[in-house]
Amino acid sequence: MKLDAPTLVTVTVFVMVVMGALYLLSWSQARQTRALGFLGAAQVVGAAAITLFGLRDVIPDWLSIGLANAVMLVAFGLMWCGARSFEGRRIPFAWLAAGPLLWLAACLVPPFYASLGARVILSSAVAGLYCTLAARTLWHHGGDRLPSRTPAAILLASEGLLIWARIPATLVLPVPPTGTPVQTGWVAALCFVALLYTVAVSVLFMALAKERLEAEQRRVAGTDPLTGIANRRALAAEARVVLGHGPAALLLFDLDHFKRVNDTFGHAVGDAVLVGFCAAARRVLPAGTAFGRLGGEEFACLLPGADAAGAASIAESVRLAVAAMRPDRAPGLVVTVSVGVARSSGTDGTGDFEALLGLADRALYQAKAQGRDRVVLAGPGLRQVA
Known part of the structure:
Protein backbone atom coordinates (compact mmCIF):
# COMPACT_ATOMS: atom_id res chain seq x y z
CA MET A 1 0.00 0.00 0.00
CA GLY A 222 -14.40 8.91 51.89
CA THR A 223 -12.87 11.83 53.82
CA ASP A 224 -14.25 13.71 56.80
CA PRO A 225 -14.23 17.37 55.66
CA LEU A 226 -13.25 18.82 59.05
CA THR A 227 -10.47 16.53 60.23
CA GLY A 228 -9.22 15.17 56.90
CA ILE A 229 -9.28 11.56 58.10
CA ALA A 230 -11.52 8.76 56.80
CA ASN A 231 -15.25 9.04 57.39
CA ARG A 232 -17.36 6.15 58.72
CA ARG A 233 -18.05 4.65 55.30
CA ALA A 234 -14.40 4.68 54.24
CA LEU A 235 -13.26 3.33 57.60
CA ALA A 236 -15.77 0.49 57.45
CA ALA A 237 -14.62 -0.43 53.93
CA GLU A 238 -10.98 -0.46 55.01
CA ALA A 239 -11.85 -2.40 58.17
CA ARG A 240 -13.52 -5.14 56.14
CA VAL A 241 -10.29 -5.59 54.19
CA VAL A 242 -8.15 -5.66 57.35
CA LEU A 243 -10.48 -8.06 59.21
CA GLY A 244 -10.57 -10.35 56.19
CA HIS A 245 -6.83 -10.93 56.51
CA GLY A 246 -6.68 -12.05 60.14
CA PRO A 247 -6.94 -10.84 63.73
CA ALA A 248 -7.09 -7.15 64.57
CA ALA A 249 -7.92 -4.83 67.43
CA LEU A 250 -10.36 -1.93 67.33
CA LEU A 251 -9.91 1.21 69.41
CA LEU A 252 -13.05 3.30 69.90
CA PHE A 253 -12.44 6.88 71.13
CA ASP A 254 -14.94 9.33 72.57
CA LEU A 255 -13.88 12.83 73.68
CA ASP A 256 -15.15 13.44 77.19
CA HIS A 257 -17.73 16.18 77.85
CA PHE A 258 -17.43 17.44 74.27
CA LYS A 259 -20.87 19.06 74.31
CA ARG A 260 -19.74 21.13 77.29
CA VAL A 261 -16.71 22.30 75.26
CA ASN A 262 -18.99 23.52 72.46
CA ASP A 263 -21.43 25.17 74.87
CA THR A 264 -18.70 26.91 76.90
CA PHE A 265 -16.09 27.87 74.30
CA GLY A 266 -18.06 27.80 71.05
CA HIS A 267 -18.04 25.53 68.02
CA ALA A 268 -14.82 27.03 66.63
CA VAL A 269 -12.93 25.76 69.67
CA GLY A 270 -14.83 22.48 69.47
CA ASP A 271 -13.72 22.03 65.88
CA ALA A 272 -10.14 22.86 66.89
CA VAL A 273 -10.30 20.19 69.58
CA LEU A 274 -11.47 17.58 67.05
CA VAL A 275 -8.68 18.49 64.64
CA GLY A 276 -6.15 18.56 67.49
CA PHE A 277 -7.26 15.13 68.68
CA CYS A 278 -6.71 13.67 65.21
CA ALA A 279 -3.25 15.21 65.04
CA ALA A 280 -2.31 13.91 68.49
CA ALA A 281 -3.65 10.42 67.73
CA ARG A 282 -1.85 10.22 64.39
CA ARG A 283 1.48 10.99 66.08
CA VAL A 284 1.01 7.97 68.34
CA LEU A 285 -0.79 5.45 66.13
CA PRO A 286 1.36 3.15 63.98
CA ALA A 287 1.93 4.35 60.41
CA GLY A 288 -0.72 3.17 57.98
CA THR A 289 -3.32 2.53 60.67
CA ALA A 290 -6.94 2.68 59.51
CA PHE A 291 -8.20 5.71 61.45
CA GLY A 292 -11.51 7.49 60.95
CA ARG A 293 -14.29 9.60 62.40
CA LEU A 294 -17.52 7.75 63.07
CA GLY A 295 -19.45 10.93 63.76
CA GLY A 296 -19.52 13.81 66.23
CA GLU A 297 -16.73 13.34 68.77
CA GLU A 298 -16.41 9.58 68.21
CA PHE A 299 -13.42 8.09 66.38
CA ALA A 300 -12.06 4.62 65.75
CA CYS A 301 -8.93 2.92 64.50
CA LEU A 302 -8.10 -0.64 63.56
CA LEU A 303 -4.76 -2.26 64.46
CA PRO A 304 -4.00 -5.28 62.24
CA GLY A 305 -2.47 -8.22 64.08
CA ALA A 306 -2.38 -6.44 67.45
CA ASP A 307 -2.92 -8.49 70.59
CA ALA A 308 -4.95 -7.24 73.54
CA ALA A 309 -1.95 -5.96 75.48
CA GLY A 310 -0.44 -4.17 72.49
CA ALA A 311 -3.76 -2.55 71.54
CA ALA A 312 -4.34 -1.40 75.12
CA SER A 313 -0.83 0.07 75.27
CA ILE A 314 -1.41 2.08 72.07
CA ALA A 315 -4.79 3.25 73.38
CA GLU A 316 -3.14 4.43 76.59
CA SER A 317 -0.51 6.32 74.57
CA VAL A 318 -3.28 8.12 72.67
CA ARG A 319 -5.07 8.93 75.94
CA LEU A 320 -1.92 10.49 77.38
CA ALA A 321 -1.21 12.43 74.17
CA VAL A 322 -4.74 13.88 74.24
CA ALA A 323 -4.44 14.81 77.93
CA ALA A 324 -1.36 16.86 77.03
CA MET A 325 -3.27 18.89 74.42
CA ARG A 326 -3.77 22.61 75.02
CA PRO A 327 -5.87 24.22 72.25
CA ASP A 328 -4.51 27.60 71.13
CA ARG A 329 -7.94 29.24 71.37
CA ALA A 330 -8.51 27.94 74.92
CA PRO A 331 -5.15 27.26 76.61
CA GLY A 332 -6.82 26.46 79.91
CA LEU A 333 -9.04 23.75 78.45
CA VAL A 334 -8.16 20.20 79.49
CA VAL A 335 -9.20 17.59 76.94
CA THR A 336 -9.58 13.93 77.86
CA VAL A 337 -10.71 10.85 75.97
CA SER A 338 -12.27 7.54 76.91
CA VAL A 339 -11.28 4.46 74.94
CA GLY A 340 -12.95 1.10 74.42
CA VAL A 341 -10.77 -1.71 73.06
CA ALA A 342 -12.03 -4.88 71.39
CA ARG A 343 -10.10 -7.58 69.60
CA SER A 344 -11.08 -9.95 66.84
CA SER A 345 -9.26 -13.26 66.62
CA GLY A 346 -10.73 -13.89 63.18
CA THR A 347 -12.48 -17.06 64.42
CA ASP A 348 -14.79 -15.88 67.20
CA GLY A 349 -17.50 -14.22 65.09
CA THR A 350 -16.13 -10.71 65.60
CA GLY A 351 -14.59 -10.56 62.13
CA ASP A 352 -17.48 -8.33 61.12
CA PHE A 353 -16.73 -4.63 61.63
CA GLU A 354 -20.11 -3.78 63.12
CA ALA A 355 -19.91 -6.71 65.55
CA LEU A 356 -16.41 -5.66 66.65
CA LEU A 357 -17.60 -2.06 66.93
CA GLY A 358 -20.42 -3.23 69.21
CA LEU A 359 -17.92 -4.90 71.54
CA ALA A 360 -15.72 -1.80 71.62
CA ASP A 361 -18.77 0.36 72.26
CA ARG A 362 -19.70 -1.65 75.34
CA ALA A 363 -16.15 -1.28 76.63
CA LEU A 364 -16.31 2.46 75.94
CA TYR A 365 -19.59 2.71 77.86
CA GLN A 366 -17.88 1.11 80.87
CA ALA A 367 -14.96 3.54 80.56
CA LYS A 368 -17.37 6.45 80.78
CA ALA A 369 -19.36 4.83 83.60
CA GLN A 370 -16.15 4.40 85.61
CA GLY A 371 -15.29 8.11 85.42
CA ARG A 372 -14.01 8.72 81.87
CA ASP A 373 -10.41 9.45 80.81
CA ARG A 374 -9.47 5.79 80.81
CA VAL A 375 -9.04 2.69 78.64
CA VAL A 376 -11.25 -0.39 79.07
CA LEU A 377 -10.60 -3.66 77.29
CA ALA A 378 -13.62 -5.66 76.08
CA GLY A 379 -13.84 -9.28 77.19
CA PRO A 380 -14.96 -11.26 80.21
CA GLY A 381 -15.45 -8.71 82.96
CA LEU A 382 -14.54 -5.71 80.73
CA ARG A 383 -11.09 -5.17 82.19
CA GLN A 384 -9.95 -1.58 82.83
CA VAL A 385 -6.43 -0.85 81.59
CA ALA A 386 -5.96 2.69 82.90
Whole structure:
Protein backbone atom coordinates (compact mmCIF):
# COMPACT_ATOMS: atom_id res chain seq x y z
CA MET A 1 0.00 0.00 0.00
CA LYS A 2 1.37 3.38 -0.96
CA LEU A 3 1.08 6.14 1.62
CA ASP A 4 0.06 9.46 0.16
CA ALA A 5 2.25 11.99 1.97
CA PRO A 6 0.24 15.19 1.33
CA THR A 7 -2.94 13.49 2.56
CA LEU A 8 -1.21 12.11 5.65
CA VAL A 9 0.24 15.54 6.44
CA THR A 10 -3.21 17.09 6.20
CA VAL A 11 -4.86 14.37 8.29
CA THR A 12 -2.12 14.49 10.94
CA VAL A 13 -2.41 18.26 11.27
CA PHE A 14 -6.20 18.03 11.48
CA VAL A 15 -6.12 15.30 14.15
CA MET A 16 -3.52 17.15 16.24
CA VAL A 17 -5.50 20.38 16.11
CA VAL A 18 -8.68 18.57 17.15
CA MET A 19 -6.89 16.76 19.99
CA GLY A 20 -5.28 19.99 21.10
CA ALA A 21 -8.62 21.77 21.08
CA LEU A 22 -10.16 19.02 23.20
CA TYR A 23 -7.31 19.26 25.71
CA LEU A 24 -7.62 23.04 25.91
CA LEU A 25 -11.40 22.83 26.26
CA SER A 26 -11.01 20.33 29.12
CA TRP A 27 -8.41 22.60 30.72
CA SER A 28 -10.75 25.60 30.49
CA GLN A 29 -13.31 23.62 32.49
CA ALA A 30 -10.78 22.39 35.07
CA ARG A 31 -8.09 25.06 35.37
CA GLN A 32 -6.48 23.31 38.32
CA THR A 33 -5.39 20.53 35.93
CA ARG A 34 -2.61 22.48 34.23
CA ALA A 35 -1.34 19.34 32.52
CA LEU A 36 -4.28 19.51 30.11
CA GLY A 37 -3.21 23.01 29.07
CA PHE A 38 0.39 21.93 28.41
CA LEU A 39 -0.73 18.87 26.45
CA GLY A 40 -3.22 20.89 24.41
CA ALA A 41 -0.54 23.43 23.59
CA ALA A 42 1.82 20.58 22.63
CA GLN A 43 -0.69 19.25 20.11
CA VAL A 44 -1.41 22.64 18.54
CA VAL A 45 2.29 23.55 18.37
CA GLY A 46 3.08 20.13 16.91
CA ALA A 47 0.42 20.67 14.23
CA ALA A 48 2.06 23.99 13.34
CA ALA A 49 5.43 22.26 13.00
CA ILE A 50 4.08 19.54 10.71
CA THR A 51 2.40 22.20 8.60
CA LEU A 52 5.75 23.94 8.16
CA PHE A 53 7.41 20.61 7.29
CA GLY A 54 4.73 19.94 4.70
CA LEU A 55 5.31 23.29 3.00
CA ARG A 56 8.92 22.46 2.17
CA ASP A 57 9.92 24.02 -1.18
CA VAL A 58 6.80 26.19 -0.98
CA ILE A 59 8.12 28.44 1.78
CA PRO A 60 11.77 29.38 2.51
CA ASP A 61 13.97 26.65 3.97
CA TRP A 62 14.64 28.63 7.12
CA LEU A 63 10.92 28.24 7.86
CA SER A 64 10.38 24.64 6.74
CA ILE A 65 13.65 23.39 8.25
CA GLY A 66 14.99 25.80 10.86
CA LEU A 67 11.79 27.08 12.41
CA ALA A 68 9.79 23.88 11.84
CA ASN A 69 12.22 21.75 13.84
CA ALA A 70 12.44 24.34 16.60
CA VAL A 71 8.64 24.43 16.86
CA MET A 72 8.49 20.62 16.91
CA LEU A 73 11.02 20.52 19.75
CA VAL A 74 8.85 23.00 21.66
CA ALA A 75 5.93 20.59 21.19
CA PHE A 76 7.91 17.67 22.63
CA GLY A 77 9.09 19.87 25.50
CA LEU A 78 5.52 20.90 26.28
CA MET A 79 4.54 17.24 26.40
CA TRP A 80 7.26 16.66 29.01
CA CYS A 81 6.02 19.69 30.96
CA GLY A 82 2.49 18.26 30.80
CA ALA A 83 3.71 15.01 32.36
CA ARG A 84 5.53 16.91 35.12
CA SER A 85 2.50 19.09 35.77
CA PHE A 86 0.30 16.00 36.00
CA GLU A 87 2.60 14.65 38.71
CA GLY A 88 2.60 17.99 40.55
CA ARG A 89 6.25 18.77 39.81
CA ARG A 90 7.90 22.08 39.02
CA ILE A 91 7.82 23.09 35.35
CA PRO A 92 11.42 23.51 34.05
CA PHE A 93 10.80 26.33 31.58
CA ALA A 94 14.54 26.87 31.12
CA TRP A 95 15.00 23.26 29.97
CA LEU A 96 11.89 23.55 27.82
CA ALA A 97 13.54 26.41 25.94
CA ALA A 98 17.01 24.84 25.91
CA GLY A 99 16.30 22.28 23.19
CA PRO A 100 14.78 24.66 20.61
CA LEU A 101 17.42 27.32 21.33
CA LEU A 102 20.21 24.76 20.91
CA TRP A 103 18.73 23.80 17.54
CA LEU A 104 18.40 27.39 16.35
CA ALA A 105 21.94 28.19 17.47
CA ALA A 106 23.26 25.14 15.59
CA CYS A 107 21.39 26.22 12.46
CA LEU A 108 23.42 29.43 12.46
CA VAL A 109 26.54 27.34 11.81
CA PRO A 110 26.72 26.84 7.99
CA PRO A 111 28.37 23.39 7.99
CA PHE A 112 25.73 22.07 10.37
CA TYR A 113 22.83 23.57 8.43
CA ALA A 114 24.16 22.13 5.19
CA SER A 115 24.39 18.61 6.60
CA LEU A 116 21.12 16.66 6.55
CA GLY A 117 22.63 13.97 8.76
CA ALA A 118 23.76 16.45 11.41
CA ARG A 119 20.32 18.07 11.48
CA VAL A 120 18.55 14.72 11.87
CA ILE A 121 20.90 13.63 14.65
CA LEU A 122 20.51 16.80 16.72
CA SER A 123 16.74 17.14 16.32
CA SER A 124 16.23 13.41 17.03
CA ALA A 125 18.49 13.53 20.09
CA VAL A 126 16.59 16.43 21.67
CA ALA A 127 13.09 15.20 20.74
CA GLY A 128 13.85 11.68 21.97
CA LEU A 129 15.22 13.11 25.21
CA TYR A 130 12.00 15.07 25.86
CA CYS A 131 9.90 11.93 25.21
CA THR A 132 12.08 9.81 27.48
CA LEU A 133 11.94 12.40 30.26
CA ALA A 134 8.13 12.48 29.99
CA ALA A 135 8.03 8.68 30.22
CA ARG A 136 10.38 8.71 33.22
CA THR A 137 8.21 11.30 34.97
CA LEU A 138 5.13 9.12 34.67
CA TRP A 139 7.00 5.93 35.58
CA HIS A 140 8.80 7.26 38.67
CA HIS A 141 5.78 8.82 40.29
CA GLY A 142 5.11 9.31 43.97
CA GLY A 143 1.38 9.73 43.72
CA ASP A 144 -1.74 7.68 43.11
CA ARG A 145 -1.79 4.46 41.14
CA LEU A 146 -3.73 4.94 37.94
CA PRO A 147 -4.42 2.11 35.46
CA SER A 148 -3.34 4.13 32.41
CA ARG A 149 -0.09 5.41 33.93
CA THR A 150 2.11 2.45 32.96
CA PRO A 151 0.80 2.17 29.36
CA ALA A 152 1.31 5.92 28.90
CA ALA A 153 4.89 5.73 30.20
CA ILE A 154 5.67 2.75 27.96
CA LEU A 155 4.15 4.49 24.94
CA LEU A 156 6.19 7.64 25.50
CA ALA A 157 9.35 5.60 26.05
CA SER A 158 8.76 3.70 22.81
CA GLU A 159 8.24 6.98 20.97
CA GLY A 160 11.52 8.28 22.35
CA LEU A 161 13.35 5.11 21.30
CA LEU A 162 11.81 5.27 17.84
CA ILE A 163 12.96 8.87 17.46
CA TRP A 164 16.44 7.97 18.67
CA ALA A 165 16.53 5.11 16.17
CA ARG A 166 16.78 7.75 13.44
CA ILE A 167 20.30 8.57 14.65
CA PRO A 168 21.98 5.24 13.82
CA ALA A 169 19.79 4.96 10.73
CA THR A 170 21.12 8.30 9.53
CA LEU A 171 24.69 7.14 10.05
CA VAL A 172 24.37 3.85 8.15
CA LEU A 173 21.71 4.43 5.51
CA PRO A 174 22.26 6.34 2.28
CA VAL A 175 21.19 9.98 2.06
CA PRO A 176 17.48 10.13 1.04
CA PRO A 177 16.72 11.45 -2.43
CA THR A 178 16.23 15.14 -2.88
CA GLY A 179 13.01 16.65 -4.10
CA THR A 180 9.82 17.95 -2.62
CA PRO A 181 9.62 16.22 0.79
CA VAL A 182 5.89 15.59 0.63
CA GLN A 183 6.57 13.42 -2.38
CA THR A 184 9.04 11.17 -0.57
CA GLY A 185 8.23 8.04 1.39
CA TRP A 186 10.09 8.99 4.54
CA VAL A 187 7.85 12.00 5.13
CA ALA A 188 4.78 9.81 4.64
CA ALA A 189 6.13 7.26 7.10
CA LEU A 190 6.94 9.93 9.68
CA CYS A 191 3.47 11.44 9.35
CA PHE A 192 1.85 8.03 9.72
CA VAL A 193 3.83 7.25 12.89
CA ALA A 194 3.16 10.75 14.26
CA LEU A 195 -0.55 10.24 13.63
CA LEU A 196 -0.59 6.93 15.50
CA TYR A 197 1.33 8.31 18.47
CA THR A 198 -0.77 11.48 18.57
CA VAL A 199 -3.99 9.51 18.89
CA ALA A 200 -2.58 6.94 21.34
CA VAL A 201 -0.88 9.48 23.62
CA SER A 202 -3.94 11.76 23.59
CA VAL A 203 -6.28 8.92 24.51
CA LEU A 204 -4.04 7.72 27.33
CA PHE A 205 -3.53 11.18 28.83
CA MET A 206 -7.27 11.83 28.66
CA ALA A 207 -7.76 8.52 30.47
CA LEU A 208 -5.17 9.54 33.08
CA ALA A 209 -6.97 12.83 33.72
CA LYS A 210 -10.30 11.00 34.05
CA GLU A 211 -8.82 8.40 36.40
CA ARG A 212 -7.21 11.11 38.53
CA LEU A 213 -10.54 12.95 38.78
CA GLU A 214 -12.38 9.76 39.74
CA ALA A 215 -9.73 8.91 42.34
CA GLU A 216 -10.02 12.41 43.82
CA GLN A 217 -13.80 12.10 43.95
CA ARG A 218 -13.50 8.77 45.76
CA ARG A 219 -11.02 10.30 48.18
CA VAL A 220 -13.30 13.25 48.92
CA ALA A 221 -16.31 10.95 49.31
CA GLY A 222 -14.40 8.91 51.89
CA THR A 223 -12.87 11.83 53.82
CA ASP A 224 -14.25 13.71 56.80
CA PRO A 225 -14.23 17.37 55.66
CA LEU A 226 -13.25 18.82 59.05
CA THR A 227 -10.47 16.53 60.23
CA GLY A 228 -9.22 15.17 56.90
CA ILE A 229 -9.28 11.56 58.10
CA ALA A 230 -11.52 8.76 56.80
CA ASN A 231 -15.25 9.04 57.39
CA ARG A 232 -17.36 6.15 58.72
CA ARG A 233 -18.05 4.65 55.30
CA ALA A 234 -14.40 4.68 54.24
CA LEU A 235 -13.26 3.33 57.60
CA ALA A 236 -15.77 0.49 57.45
CA ALA A 237 -14.62 -0.43 53.93
CA GLU A 238 -10.98 -0.46 55.01
CA ALA A 239 -11.85 -2.40 58.17
CA ARG A 240 -13.52 -5.14 56.14
CA VAL A 241 -10.29 -5.59 54.19
CA VAL A 242 -8.15 -5.66 57.35
CA LEU A 243 -10.48 -8.06 59.21
CA GLY A 244 -10.57 -10.35 56.19
CA HIS A 245 -6.83 -10.93 56.51
CA GLY A 246 -6.68 -12.05 60.14
CA PRO A 247 -6.94 -10.84 63.73
CA ALA A 248 -7.09 -7.15 64.57
CA ALA A 249 -7.92 -4.83 67.43
CA LEU A 250 -10.36 -1.93 67.33
CA LEU A 251 -9.91 1.21 69.41
CA LEU A 252 -13.05 3.30 69.90
CA PHE A 253 -12.44 6.88 71.13
CA ASP A 254 -14.94 9.33 72.57
CA LEU A 255 -13.88 12.83 73.68
CA ASP A 256 -15.15 13.44 77.19
CA HIS A 257 -17.73 16.18 77.85
CA PHE A 258 -17.43 17.44 74.27
CA LYS A 259 -20.87 19.06 74.31
CA ARG A 260 -19.74 21.13 77.29
CA VAL A 261 -16.71 22.30 75.26
CA ASN A 262 -18.99 23.52 72.46
CA ASP A 263 -21.43 25.17 74.87
CA THR A 264 -18.70 26.91 76.90
CA PHE A 265 -16.09 27.87 74.30
CA GLY A 266 -18.06 27.80 71.05
CA HIS A 267 -18.04 25.53 68.02
CA ALA A 268 -14.82 27.03 66.63
CA VAL A 269 -12.93 25.76 69.67
CA GLY A 270 -14.83 22.48 69.47
CA ASP A 271 -13.72 22.03 65.88
CA ALA A 272 -10.14 22.86 66.89
CA VAL A 273 -10.30 20.19 69.58
CA LEU A 274 -11.47 17.58 67.05
CA VAL A 275 -8.68 18.49 64.64
CA GLY A 276 -6.15 18.56 67.49
CA PHE A 277 -7.26 15.13 68.68
CA CYS A 278 -6.71 13.67 65.21
CA ALA A 279 -3.25 15.21 65.04
CA ALA A 280 -2.31 13.91 68.49
CA ALA A 281 -3.65 10.42 67.73
CA ARG A 282 -1.85 10.22 64.39
CA ARG A 283 1.48 10.99 66.08
CA VAL A 284 1.01 7.97 68.34
CA LEU A 285 -0.79 5.45 66.13
CA PRO A 286 1.36 3.15 63.98
CA ALA A 287 1.93 4.35 60.41
CA GLY A 288 -0.72 3.17 57.98
CA THR A 289 -3.32 2.53 60.67
CA ALA A 290 -6.94 2.68 59.51
CA PHE A 291 -8.20 5.71 61.45
CA GLY A 292 -11.51 7.49 60.95
CA ARG A 293 -14.29 9.60 62.40
CA LEU A 294 -17.52 7.75 63.07
CA GLY A 295 -19.45 10.93 63.76
CA GLY A 296 -19.52 13.81 66.23
CA GLU A 297 -16.73 13.34 68.77
CA GLU A 298 -16.41 9.58 68.21
CA PHE A 299 -13.42 8.09 66.38
CA ALA A 300 -12.06 4.62 65.75
CA CYS A 301 -8.93 2.92 64.50
CA LEU A 302 -8.10 -0.64 63.56
CA LEU A 303 -4.76 -2.26 64.46
CA PRO A 304 -4.00 -5.28 62.24
CA GLY A 305 -2.47 -8.22 64.08
CA ALA A 306 -2.38 -6.44 67.45
CA ASP A 307 -2.92 -8.49 70.59
CA ALA A 308 -4.95 -7.24 73.54
CA ALA A 309 -1.95 -5.96 75.48
CA GLY A 310 -0.44 -4.17 72.49
CA ALA A 311 -3.76 -2.55 71.54
CA ALA A 312 -4.34 -1.40 75.12
CA SER A 313 -0.83 0.07 75.27
CA ILE A 314 -1.41 2.08 72.07
CA ALA A 315 -4.79 3.25 73.38
CA GLU A 316 -3.14 4.43 76.59
CA SER A 317 -0.51 6.32 74.57
CA VAL A 318 -3.28 8.12 72.67
CA ARG A 319 -5.07 8.93 75.94
CA LEU A 320 -1.92 10.49 77.38
CA ALA A 321 -1.21 12.43 74.17
CA VAL A 322 -4.74 13.88 74.24
CA ALA A 323 -4.44 14.81 77.93
CA ALA A 324 -1.36 16.86 77.03
CA MET A 325 -3.27 18.89 74.42
CA ARG A 326 -3.77 22.61 75.02
CA PRO A 327 -5.87 24.22 72.25
CA ASP A 328 -4.51 27.60 71.13
CA ARG A 329 -7.94 29.24 71.37
CA ALA A 330 -8.51 27.94 74.92
CA PRO A 331 -5.15 27.26 76.61
CA GLY A 332 -6.82 26.46 79.91
CA LEU A 333 -9.04 23.75 78.45
CA VAL A 334 -8.16 20.20 79.49
CA VAL A 335 -9.20 17.59 76.94
CA THR A 336 -9.58 13.93 77.86
CA VAL A 337 -10.71 10.85 75.97
CA SER A 338 -12.27 7.54 76.91
CA VAL A 339 -11.28 4.46 74.94
CA GLY A 340 -12.95 1.10 74.42
CA VAL A 341 -10.77 -1.71 73.06
CA ALA A 342 -12.03 -4.88 71.39
CA ARG A 343 -10.10 -7.58 69.60
CA SER A 344 -11.08 -9.95 66.84
CA SER A 345 -9.26 -13.26 66.62
CA GLY A 346 -10.73 -13.89 63.18
CA THR A 347 -12.48 -17.06 64.42
CA ASP A 348 -14.79 -15.88 67.20
CA GLY A 349 -17.50 -14.22 65.09
CA THR A 350 -16.13 -10.71 65.60
CA GLY A 351 -14.59 -10.56 62.13
CA ASP A 352 -17.48 -8.33 61.12
CA PHE A 353 -16.73 -4.63 61.63
CA GLU A 354 -20.11 -3.78 63.12
CA ALA A 355 -19.91 -6.71 65.55
CA LEU A 356 -16.41 -5.66 66.65
CA LEU A 357 -17.60 -2.06 66.93
CA GLY A 358 -20.42 -3.23 69.21
CA LEU A 359 -17.92 -4.90 71.54
CA ALA A 360 -15.72 -1.80 71.62
CA ASP A 361 -18.77 0.36 72.26
CA ARG A 362 -19.70 -1.65 75.34
CA ALA A 363 -16.15 -1.28 76.63
CA LEU A 364 -16.31 2.46 75.94
CA TYR A 365 -19.59 2.71 77.86
CA GLN A 366 -17.88 1.11 80.87
CA ALA A 367 -14.96 3.54 80.56
CA LYS A 368 -17.37 6.45 80.78
CA ALA A 369 -19.36 4.83 83.60
CA GLN A 370 -16.15 4.40 85.61
CA GLY A 371 -15.29 8.11 85.42
CA ARG A 372 -14.01 8.72 81.87
CA ASP A 373 -10.41 9.45 80.81
CA ARG A 374 -9.47 5.79 80.81
CA VAL A 375 -9.04 2.69 78.64
CA VAL A 376 -11.25 -0.39 79.07
CA LEU A 377 -10.60 -3.66 77.29
CA ALA A 378 -13.62 -5.66 76.08
CA GLY A 379 -13.84 -9.28 77.19
CA PRO A 380 -14.96 -11.26 80.21
CA GLY A 381 -15.45 -8.71 82.96
CA LEU A 382 -14.54 -5.71 80.73
CA ARG A 383 -11.09 -5.17 82.19
CA GLN A 384 -9.95 -1.58 82.83
CA VAL A 385 -6.43 -0.85 81.59
CA ALA A 386 -5.96 2.69 82.90
